[in-house]
Amino acid sequence: MKSFFSFSPAPLLCGLLFSATNLASADLWMTSLVQKQLDGSGTFQTYVDAKGEGVSVAAVPEGGSEFFLWAIKYADSGMEETLVDSEVVGAYMPEGTLKIRTDDPYNGPIPRTRIDQGFKVRYTVDGLVSGNDAPEAARQVLLDHDVAAYEPITNEGLLSMIGSIVQGLFENLLPAVDFDQRMITKNGKKNLKFNVANIPGNDVYSDAGVETFRLYALPDGQVAQMLLDEAQIQVWPMSKGTITGLTDQGSYSSIPEVRVALTNLYPDSTTWVQVYKGESKPGKVGTDVTEAHLVVDDVIPRAVGELVFRDLQQYFTDEGPWTLEVLSETPFGTEILDSVEINIASGLKLRGSFNSLSE
Amino acid sequence: MNTVTLIPQGKFLAFSFLASASLMSAEITKAATGAEIEAQRRQLQSVYEDSGAAQVEGEVKIDVKKPSLLASSEFLVGPHGFTLVPKGAVIATGRAVAVESVAPKGAKLLNWSDFLQRHRGGLRLLPVTDNQWTGKESLDPLLTRIEAAEKSGYTTLTSLNGEPVSLPKIQKLLESKE
Numbered sequence: 057m058k059s060f061f062s063f064s065p066a067p068l069l070c071g072l073l074f075s076a077t078n079l080a081s082a083d084l085w086m087t088s089l090v091q092k093q094l095d096g097s098g099t100f101q102t103y104v105d106a107k108g109e110g111v112s113v114a115a116v117p118e119g120g121s122e123f124f125l126w127a128i129k130y131a132d133s134g135m136e137e138t139l140v141d142s143e144v145v146g147a148y149m150p151e152g153t154l155k156i157r158t159d160d161p162y163n164g165p166i167p168r169t170r171i172d173q174g175f176k177v178r179y180t181v182d183g184l185v186s187g188n189d190a191p192e193a194a195r196q197v198l199l200d201h202d203v204a205a206y207e208p209i210t211n212e213g214l215l216s217m218i219g220s221i222v223q224g225l226f227e228n229l230l231p232a233v234d235f236d237q238r239m240i241t242k243n244g245k246k247n248l249k250f251n252v253a254n255i256p257g258n259d260v261y262s263d264a265g266v267e268t269f270r271l272y273a274l275p276d277g278q279v280a281q282m283l284l285d286e287a288q289i290q291v292w293p294m295s296k297g298t299i300t301g302l303t304d305q306g307s308y309s310s311i312p313e314v315r316v317a318l319t320n321l322y323p324d325s326t327t328w329v330q331v332y333k334g335e336s337k338p339g340k341v342g343t344d345v346t347e348a349h350l351v352v353d354d355v356i357p358r359a360v361g362e363l364v365f366r367d368l369q370q371y372f373t374d375e376g377p378w379t380l381e382v383l384s385e386t387p388f389g390t391e392i393l394d395s396v397e398i399n400i401a402s403g404l405k406l407r408g409s410f411n412s413l414s415e
Numbered sequence: 416m417n418t419v420t421l422i423p424q425g426k427f428l429a430f431s432f433l434a435s436a437s438l439m440s441a442e443i444t445k446a447a448t449g450a451e452i453e454a455q456r457r458q459l460q461s462v463y464e465d466s467g468a469a470q471v472e473g474e475v476k477i478d479v480k481k482p483s484l485l486a487s488s489e490f491l492v493g494p495h496g497f498t499l500v501p502k503g504a505v506i507a508t509g510r511a512v513a514v515e516s517v518a519p520k521g522a523k524l525l526n527w528s529d530f531l532q533r534h535r536g537g538l539r540l541l542p543v544t545d546n547q548w549t550g551k552e553s554l555d556p557l558l559t560r561i562e563a564a565e566k567s568g569y570t571t572l573t574s575l576n577g578e579p580v581s582l583p584k585i586q587k588l589l590e591s592k593e
Contacts, residue, residue, distance in 0.1 A: 086526055088499070090484060097550055099487070099501040099581040103526035114575055117549040126484040128499070130524040137484045172447045198475050199468060237475055238468035248462050252455045260449045272479065283479050294446065339443045383443065391446040 085127045087140070094120040094146060094279045119279065120146020144273070144282055150183040150197050152240075152271035154287035160387040162324065164355060168290040169253060170322060171260050173388050175289055177248040177269055184243050193276035196239045197284065200272060203254050204232040205265035229266060240271075253291040261296045261320060264357075292357050293320045297327070297382035297393030307399040311368045316382055316394070318360040321352045327384040327393075329363065331371045336379045336395050343371055345380075372400050490515040491530060491570065493537060496523035498530035503581035504572045506561055506589070511537025512570040527579060539564060540574040543582065548575050554584050561589065 091100040091114050100114040104125075114121075125140040144151075155178045158169040169175050185194045207228055235254055240246075257263030267289050273282040301314040321327055327350040332342030345368060352358045372378055381395040463470075488499040493512045497519055505514050512534050518524075531538060541560055546552035564571035572579050 086524065088484065090487075090501070097582065097584060098548060099503070100548070100575055100578060101488075101499070101501050101504075101527075101580070102578045103528065114578075114580070115545050115549050124482060124484070128484060128524070130518060135485055135518045135524075139482060139484075142482070172452050196469075198471070200475075200477060234474070236463055237471040238463055238466070239471055240468050242467070246466050246468075248466055250462055251458070252452050254456070260447075260452050270477075272475075272477065274475075275478075281477070281479050338445055384446075390443045392443060393446055 085129045088126045088128060090124040090126060091116075092122050092124070093117055094122060094144070094149075094282070095277075096280075116145050118146075118148075120144060120149050122282065142283075144284065148183070148185075148194055149282075150181060150194065150273050150284070152179065152181045152197050152273075152284035154179050154269050154271055154285045156269070156287045156289045158289065160324075162355075162387070166266075166288045166290055168292060168323070170292050170294060170386070170388060171253050171255060171257075171263050172294055173253070174249060174251040175253070177250070177287065178245060179240065179248070179269075179271060180245045181240050181271070182243050184241065186241075191276050193274040193279070196241045196274065198272040198274060199238045199240055200270045201235045201237070201254075201267070202232040203235045203256060203265060203267050204229045205255050205257055205263065206230070232268065235267075253289075255291045260294045262293050264291055264293045266290055292322060295320050295322055295325070295327075295357070295384050295386075295391075295393055297384065299380060299382060299394045299396050302380060302396045302398055304396045305398070307401050309401045311372060314365040314368055314380070316363040316365075318350070318363065318382075318393075320357040321350060321360060321384065322357055322386045322388075323352055323355055325352045325384055325386040326350065327352075327360075327382070329365070329380065329382050331368070331378060331380050333374060333376065333378055335377050336381070336397050338392055340379075342379070342381065345371055375400050375402055485518075490518055491534075491538075492519050492522060493530070493534040495533040496525040496530060498525050498527055500527070500572060500579035501581035503583055503586060504574075504579040505570060506541060506573060506585060507539075507564040507567065507569070507571040509537055509539075509568050509570040514570065537570060539567065539569040539571040540577070541571055542574050542577075543580065545575070548580065548582070554582065554588055557585065558588060561585070 085106070087104050087106050089102050089104050093099070095117075097117075097119075122142060122144045124142045127138045127140055129136045156167050156175055157178070158167050158175040159173060160168055160170075162168050167175070179199060181197055183194075184196065187195075207230060233256065254267055255263050255265040268286065269288070270286045271284040273284055275281045296317075296319045298317045299314065300317070301312050302308070316329055318327060328344055328346040330342035330344050330346075332340050334340070345365065346363065350360055350363075368380075377397060377399055379395055379397050382393040384391055384393050484499070487502055489502050489505060490497050491500055491505070491512050492515050497515075508514050525533070541557065541564060543554070543557070544552060547554055547557075573582055573585060574580055
């Protein structure tokens with residue numbers, strides 16, 4: 057849903073292209089275009105089709121106008137409103153846009169990443185003028201960055217998130233905290249490259265939240281502070297896999313029950329367990345011992361519980377060093393969540409085998 | 416490979432089919448540790464310094480109110496439905512069409528054009544020109560027509576090109592003549 061406004065040097069009329077076609081049950085909604093003078097001297101309102109193009113019915117004065125595209129509906133619970141888009145048009149207004157990119161190709165309402173993964177914020181600013189004679193609001197715009205953490209992600213926390221998605225975000229965010237504010241004084245494009253996310257916390261296996269970047273035009277006389285653009289990114293915690301039942305560097309003549317505890321498997325990830333002969337060597341392809349790979353087909357991380365392996369002997373066919381690894385493939389690559397090296401002593405006996413999945 | 420797919424609500428759906436176990440991805444690395452991530456976080460401030468954007472002295476207060484169409488509108492209510500107009504667009508209230516601050520219950524929401532057509536007998540429009548809208552012309556010439564509208568018994572709105580428009584200066588004009 058995007059509306060585009062072209063601005064002419066003689067700001068009498070303004071071409072508008074608007075679209076609110078992603079509304080569910082579009083026939084229940086009405087769309088209204090509101091034009092407000094930036095100096096507060098007037099408000100104009102018209103009803104429009106859900107998708108269309110036209111020249112604005114009301115002129116854009118020199119001081120500029122802000123346009124709002126609203127969708128409204130009268131439901132049993134009362135009136136509902138949704139701001140589809142907004143745009144500021146003016147002769148001397150700075151312009152600014154924000155765009156966030158991550159290595160996760162997820163195409164949801166807002167981009168997402170993981171606490172240990174970086175992301176890029178591109179800001180584009182135009183319309184700034186230089187020179188001390190120009191008003192402050194014409195010489196610079198404000199870039200505001202704040203962060204909001206989710207309450208620590210636990211199994212119960214994840215379950216409570218189901219069904220409470222609002223435009224891609226979950227409602228149990230703690231209050232946002234200022235992270236940084238900068239004044240941008242030059243027109244052009246710039247990238248901010250963060251190598252890791254900025255969500256506050258003490259545990260990368262449960263820290264999660266939302267980072268928000270906003271560009272503001274500064275107030276100028278009768279014209280209030282204006283939001284030029286906003287971009288958000290959702291940050292999820294790291295996945296955790298913990299092997300128990302085998303001691304690292306331990307020696308075994310028979311393999312006991314092995315458990316693998318898994319938490320916060322990333323959306324669109326696949327997780328499995330493998331063994332191979334020899335010492336730990338990242339990248340080595342081993343034998344897959346997982347009867348069923350765990351594929352997370354959801355928009356939030358999943359807490360799985362435990363995989364239980366009651367008889368792994370069939371895979372340890374020789375004496376000597378062996379490695380058991382927990383692997384997880386995500387949009388960021390394949391990682392070893394945990395590994396254990398053991399030594400198989402003589403006297404290992406083969407028995408019948410099965411493994412099971414428990415929650 | 417056999418695959419268990421995790422779907423919402425935590426239900427597990429198991430598929431079993433025969434396939435050779437093979438790993439697809441090229442490079443496998445060890446997951447980062449908390450200490451490694453903390454070390455990278457300590458370098459985060461340099462991201463802004465390297466961008467050239469100037470640090471703000473103190474803090475710039477953000478004072479942008481969340482917009483609301485409903486909060487900035489009035490509701491015209493008639494026997495055939497209701498519609499929304501900008502607050503301050505109504506300059507006189509008549510008998511056939513009421514002005515409310517909240518949506519009436521059980522009534523039908525109409526767009527402006529349909530509402531105007533169905534309640535034409537109880538509505539009047541006071542047009543303003545483009546120049547009056549952009550502030551290039553005075554609103555004083557409207558004063559006589561505003562006084563007439565107040566006595567007409569019709570609900571009267573200021574309009575621009577047939578659409579409702581709110582001009583706070585008209586309210587000030589009315590206040591100044593009292």
